[in-house]
Amino acid sequence: MSSQYDVLIVGAGIAGSALAYALSQSSAPRRRIALLERSLAEPDRIVGELLQPAGVAFLDKLGLHGALEGIDAIPVHGYAVVQDGRIVHIPYPDGRQGRSFHHGLFVQGLRQHAMRAKGVDVIEATVNELVEKEGRVVGVKATRSNGKEKEAFRADLTIIADGCFSNFRSIVQGPSARPSSTKSYFCGTILKDARLPMSQHGTVALIRGHGPALLYQISEHDTRILIDVKSPVPSDLKKHIITEVLPSLPNQLHEPIRAALSADRVRRMPNSFLPPAPQTHKHGVVLLGDAWNMRHPLTGGGMTVALSDVYILSRHLDKVNDLLDWSQMKKVLDKWWWERKGLAATINIMSVALYDVFGADGECLAVFQDGCFKYFERGGESVRGPVSLLSGIAPSTSLLAYHFFYVALYSIWALFAYPRRIYVPRANNELHVNGTTNETGNGGGVHTDEKNPDMHIMQIPSILDYPRLFWLSCRVLWTAIAIFGPLLWTEIRWW
Incomplete structure (x- = not known):
């Protein structure tokens, strides 16, 4: 059996469903479109639950805003960043809003729009292979959910949008097109009736010595928590969360987290990074969405x-x-490549760079993280600029570079201008500092943190510390270059 279409889309997730609907609304002569998905049951994922303001704007432009209705989606007005009991407010500029929701409900909303669109056939079938003729992809072979034999679906153009675990990525772009090795996982569960530090704001908690934790409300009673856990994941993940992560989170979240951990399993999702590459390997086929380009979900x-x-x-x-x-299609792909570059490159670079800083794996990145938090505390453009980049409102790699290296320099200045956080053991009411014992715990320019006296002290740098701080400053600046430079190269190397 064989079915002929103009456009064949593999994968009815965010990108595939939205594209099927968008193509059905074309002012050109109506095309026949097939949208193939292995299972049309509601997806169940722990990521893809927060849509930034720029994403909401694109949803409106596509005529798909209705996918946000009737799914108990929550308005999101910005972020609250938490570090050592301190909170800094990072609102979206100009009253812009994002939305957070259960991922599966949003996908089902997009699928419903595609199903109702004229000229679109939504088919539940597992795609087994691509069909090629004279070096060109002319369709796929798939098995319907209620059948046993493979069926050929042919089309003038095949679009692969089968997600981060794509089965066809390497076939389309070659074996080199694979995500970077997994360095960490987002481990998540749902909290019931949790109270966030700021209502209708995402919460980013910076955990000393570990990756960050994210929390955002996804329905009236549900709040998603995602905890970054570096590879390899501890064998007793729940114990790790309770002992290593929980103490750094606001107190009002402790009981909901304990209740969720006792009642539900903790799921995990690998954090992957896949830079985009020009799509010229095979004629007749195009990659879209996470099958082509991924960034850190932070x-x-x-x-x-x-x-x-x-x-x-x-x-x-x-x-x-x-x-x-295909000569005409190549021109289209080239225009698409350049037009998408501003937004995609900005978000791709920022996602990994910000994760490196918030993960603070090492002394230099810990300095960077402290400086970043102090930078946000300045308010004004120090908040508006970064959140405009993160939300997709200001797609500019040059603006991103400006703020990133401004934070690096500000972190260096903070080394000399602010008391430094020194971690020390505390026993028998004696505070040990640099190998000496201070009976009072408050002399000699040493200051304890009264909220958490057993973890660290705050020490004002003396002139004797300056040589080491100058050397540390050079290392911090080099770390900033080592983070940003390769990420920028992944986006410009094909130019």
Whole structure:
């Protein structure tokens, strides 16, 4: 059996469902579209639950805002960043809003729009292989959910949007197109009736010695918590969360977290990074969404990039008279590549760079993290600029570079201007500092943190510390270059 379409889309997730609907709304002669998905049951994932303001804007441009209705989606007005009991407010600029929700409900909303669109066939089938003819992909072979034999689905253009675990990525772009090795996982569960430090704000908690924790409300009673756990994941993950992460979180979250851990399993998702590459390996096929380009989920920018890609690609495909004319398609892919670059590159670079800083793996990154928090405490443009980048409102790699290296320099200045946090053991009411014992615990320029006296002290740098701090400053600056430079290269190397 064989079915013929104009466009064949593999994967009915965020990108695939949105593109099927967008193409159905074309002002050009209506095309016949097939949207194939292995299972049309509601997906159950622990990521893809926060849509940044720019993503909401692209959803509106695509005519898909209705996918946010009736799913108990929560308005998001910005972030609260928590470190050692301190909180800094980072609001979205100009009253912009994001939305948070259960991922599966949002995907089902997008699928419903695609199902109702004219010219779109939504088919529950497992795609087994690509069909090629004379070096060109002309469709796929798939097995319907209620069948046993493979069926051929042919199309002038095949679009692969089968997600981060894509089965066809390497076939389309070659074996080199694979995500970076997994360095950490997001481990998550749902808290019931938890009270966040700031209502309708995402919470980012910086955990000393570990990766960050994210919390955001995804329905009236449900709050998602995602905890970054570096590889390898501890064998007793729940114990790790209670002993290593819980003490650094606001007190009002402790009981909901303990209750969730006792009642539910902790699920995990690998944090992957896959820079985009030009799509010229095979004719007749295009990659879309996480199958082509992934970034760290810390900044919640994945859906924004996907919806941006759908919006740009669908507008250019509207102008293509013959999808079989690959010379014309190459021009479309080239225009798409350049038009998406500003937003995608900004979010891609920022996601990994910010994770490196918030993860603070080592002394230099710990200095960077402290400086970043103090930078946010300045308010004004020190908050507006970074959150405009994170939310996709200001897609500019030059602005990102400006704020990133400003934070690096500010972190260096803070080394000399602020008391430094020194971790020391405390026993028998004696405070041990640099190998000596201070009976009072408060002399000689040493200050304890009264909220957490057993963990650290605050020590004002003396002139004797300056040589070491100058050397540390050089290392911090080099660390900033070592983080940002390679990430920038992954985005510009194909230019």
